[in-house]
Amino acid sequence: MILQGIAFYVFAALLVASGVMVISARNPVHSVLFLILAFFQAAGLCLLMGAEFIAMILVIVYVGAVAVLFLFVVMMLDINFRELRKGAMEALPLGALVGLILLAELAAVVGGWIVAPNVAAIAGAPTPSIDQVSNTQALGRLMYTQYVYLFQASGIVLLIAMIGAIVLTLRHRPGVHKQNIGVQIARRREEVVAIRKVTTGEGV
Amino acid sequence: MTAVFPDIWPALPEIFLALSGVALLMLGVFRGDGFTRPVSYLSIVCMLLAAILAMGYGSGRVVTFNGMFVMDAFGVFMKVLVLVSAAFAVILGLGFNEREQMSRFEFPVLMIFATLGMLMMVSANDFISLYVGLETQSLALYVIAAFRRDSGKSSEAGLKYFVLGSLSSGMLLYGASLVYGFAGTTSFDKVAALFAGGAHVSPGLVIGLVFVMAGLAFKVSAAPFHMWTPDVYEGAPTPVTAFFAAAPKVAAIALLTRVVMEPFGHLAAQWHQVLVATAILSMVIGSFVAIMQTNIKRLMAYSSIGHVGYALVGLTTGTQDGVRGVLIYMALYIAMNIGAFAVILSMKAKGQMLEEIKDFSGLSKTNPMLAATMAIFMFSMAGIPPMAGFFGKLYVFLAAVAAQEYTLAVVGVLTSVVGAFYYLRIIKIMYFDEPAVVVDKVDDDGMTGVLVLTSLFTLLFFVAPAPILNGAAAAAAALFAG
Numbered sequence: 001m002i003l004q005g006i007a008f009y010v011f012a013a014l015l016v017a018s019g020v021m022v023i024s025a026r027n028p029v030h031s032v033l034f035l036i037l038a039f040f041q042a043a044g045l046c047l048l049m050g051a052e053f054i055a056m057i058l059v060i061v062y063v064g065a066v067a068v069l070f071l072f073v074v075m076m077l078d079i080n081f082r083e084l085r086k087g088a089m090e091a092l093p094l095g096a097l098v099g100l101i102l103l104a105e106l107a108a109v110v111g112g113w114i115v116a117p118n119v120a121a122i123a124g125a126p127t128p129s130i131d132q133v134s135n136t137q138a139l140g141r142l143m144y145t146q147y148v149y150l151f152q153a154s155g156i157v158l159l160i161a162m163i164g165a166i167v168l169t170l171r172h173r174p175g176v177h178k179q180n181i182g183v184q185i186a187r188r189r190e191e192v193v194a195i196r197k198v199t200t201g202e203g204v
Numbered sequence: 205m206t207a208v209f210p211d212i213w214p215a216l217p218e219i220f221l222a223l224s225g226v227a228l229l230m231l232g233v234f235r236g237d238g239f240t241r242p243v244s245y246l247s248i249v250c251m252l253l254a255a256i257l258a259m260g261y262g263s264g265r266v267v268t269f270n271g272m273f274v275m276d277a278f279g280v281f282m283k284v285l286v287l288v289s290a291a292f293a294v295i296l297g298l299g300f301n302e303r304e305q306m307s308r309f310e311f312p313v314l315m316i317f318a319t320l321g322m323l324m325m326v327s328a329n330d331f332i333s334l335y336v337g338l339e340t341q342s343l344a345l346y347v348i349a350a351f352r353r354d355s356g357k358s359s360e361a362g363l364k365y366f367v368l369g370s371l372s373s374g375m376l377l378y379g380a381s382l383v384y385g386f387a388g389t390t391s392f393d394k395v396a397a398l399f400a401g402g403a404h405v406s407p408g409l410v411i412g413l414v415f416v417m418a419g420l421a422f423k424v425s426a427a428p429f430h431m432w433t434p435d436v437y438e439g440a441p442t443p444v445t446a447f448f449a450a451a452p453k454v455a456a457i458a459l460l461t462r463v464v465m466e467p468f469g470h471l472a473a474q475w476h477q478v479l480v481a482t483a484i485l486s487m488v489i490g491s492f493v494a495i496m497q498t499n500i501k502r503l504m505a506y507s508s509i510g511h512v513g514y515a516l517v518g519l520t521t522g523t524q525d526g527v528r529g530v531l532i533y534m535a536l537y538i539a540m541n542i543g544a545f546a547v548i549l550s551m552k553a554k555g556q557m558l559e560e561i562k563d564f565s566g567l568s569k570t571n572p573m574l575a576a577t578m579a580i581f582m583f584s585m586a587g588i589p590p591m592a593g594f595f596g597k598l599y600v601f602l603a604a605v606a607a608q609e610y611t612l613a614v615v616g617v618l619t620s621v622v623g624a625f626y627y628l629r630i631i632k633i634m635y636f637d638e639p640a641v642v643v644d645k646v647d648d649d650g651m652t653g654v655l656v657l658t659s660l661f662t663l664l665f666f667v668a669p670a671p672i673l674n675g676a677a678a679a680a681a682a683l684f685a686g
Contacts, residue, residue, distance in 0.1 A: 145270075146270050147270070147272070147332075148210065148269065149210075149215075149269035149270075149272045149273055149333060150272065150332055150333060150336055152222075153324060153333070153336040153337065153340060154336060156222060156317065156320065156321075156340055157336065157339055157340050157343060159226075159317070160314070160317050160340065160343045160344050160347070161343060163229070163310055163313065163314060163317075163347070164314070164343065164344070164346070164347035166310075167308065167310045167314070167347055167351070168347060168350060168353055168362075
């Protein structure tokens with residue numbers, strides 16, 4: 001139990017620290033790297049809660065795909081972040097005001113929060129029980145059995161998004177020479193090399 | 205707990221369409237853009253086959269996929285309408301896309317996926333499946349609105365539609381989440397059962413209901429959520445506009461009908477005023493603002509807003525006759541709408557598309573057949589007997605009078621008179637003004653076919669109205685059976 005406690009505080013502290021670093025790092029590439037670190041810490045927290053599937057998905061999807069995509073975007077788009085931050089100080093009062101309003105609203109909501117008396121009991125006894133199925137299995141049962149229609153339909157939505165992105169952006173430019181390895185290899189010496197006798201001082 | 209394989213037969217048209225969409229995509233990818241015409245033909249065949257599959261469903265109500273999906277006679281009628289109008293829209297796009305150098309095989313494939321989304325909307329039986337169906341449709345439509353990507357107007361149309369569409373999806377989702385919060389379920393059947401049992405209707409739920417209806421009103425482009433329509437209709441390539449004005453409207457009207465009749469069938473007192481306001485605003489804006497238009501596509505946009513208003517009149521009554529009126533109206537509306545767009549697509553001089561209303565001047569002298577066809581559609585849209593459009597309005601207004609919605613019926617008739625002005629103005633321009641440009645002959649067989657079919661249907665509907673009237677009656681009855 002004490003080991004779990006230590007692990008929780010280590011993960012949580014690192015998560016918060018790397019979260020702060022994401023927004024305070026000067027170099028955007030460092031920001032993304034800290035974001036990846038934050039994802040790993042969050043995955044660790046999920047693991048502690050017994051949500052091993054979510055933890056793995058977090059690492060695979062967020063670290064493997066999303067963060068790498070961010071990294072690409074940050075490196076490809078030449079955005080001058082220092083320029084962007086220039087006006088930040090002038091906008092500070094307004095930003096602070098919005099932040100304060102949000103904080104007051106949150107305080108109002110949390111202050112009026114009443115936890116239903118039987119929530120702890122329900123949360124403590126998930127259905128189906130963990131003794132019977134692992135949560136990967138339980139998620140799979142939901143996604144591929146109960147909501148299989150929605151799962152398939154979402155697949156089609158993603159397919160349409162992919163087709164759409166290609167249709168609207170892919171351009172075949174004329175005049176671009178592409179390597180055709182077949183033709184290249186099939187070339188014979190006789191077709192491309194001609195031997196001429198050149199008289200000295202006259203040229204071809 | 206063992207998993208039971210869901211009953212997939214009610215979803216056969218959807219499954220067939222999804223698989224054929226993927227297959228045609230592969231075909232296009234491997235054969236390249238030169239293969240666009242075969243892919244388009246195949247996509248038309250697939251849509252019509254899916255319509256036959258839908259018709260083969262029969263009757264009776266089946267709920268499957270754990271309550272996500274419902275199929276009944278209402279679904280059959282609406283799906284056939286959607287599929288047939290989508291197939292016509294693909295035909296309209298064939299020649300245009302080749303002339304305008306935007307002929308790419310993704311076009312019919314995206315149309316198939318948009319149609320698939322519409323079928324899913326028609327069969328939604330849960331707020332989540334409603335949303336997923338709606339997004340499947342919308343996402344494909346955003347892309348085809350911007351399909352002519354070299355044109356600033358088309359890109360603008362796509363972007364505008366995307367931004368406003370996302371906003372409306374947000375409203376719909378917010379409404380659905382409120383309904384879920386206050387009703388405790390997203391399933392249409394369970395919500396219906398809850399209120400059939402006389403559960404307390406909390407204000408939160410009513411707000412949710414209004415948000416859901418606002419989101420759907422955006423999709424049918426009913427006023428006051430119509431702002432996107434004229435710009436998108438004008439900017440999008442014309443075949444796409446024809447598609448927008450037909451199939452997605454039918455699907456969204458079907459969805460709206462199902463939502464107000466099934467889960468909220470017992471809350472008529474709550475949604476009635478919302479629909480009345482929307483219907484009146486749509487009819488008024490659709491008829492008055494259209495008078496000022498000079499571009500024929502913008503005119504059609506306002507005309508479609510007006511037509512949605514008339515269809516909503518039927519829905520407001522909340523009666524079986526009212527719903528039957530809506531279904532008949534939509535069936536006749538898409539026929540004359542596709543026909544009118546076929547004429548607009550045939551309007552070109554020396555290969556240049558003509559989109560201004562003044563370009564129609566003297567059409568009766570330069571191309572009498574085309575002028576006569578357009579006159580049929582305009583008379584029909586104005587609601588002049590014996591054209592099809594008259595019967596659409598007749599059944600809707602009859603239902604409104606029977607349900608003692610006199611205000612709506614009176615406003616409807618008055619705005620029809622105003623609407624008749626601008627429809628008849630086009631006929632006047634075609635027949636009594638001097639020709640300005642010489643319009644090319646219609647050289648596209650598919651286009652000729654569409655023109656002949658839709659104009660004959662519109663002209664001769666009164667000879668044999670039984671199939672559509674009976675189909676609509678059966679569909680409306682299915683919605684009230686449960």
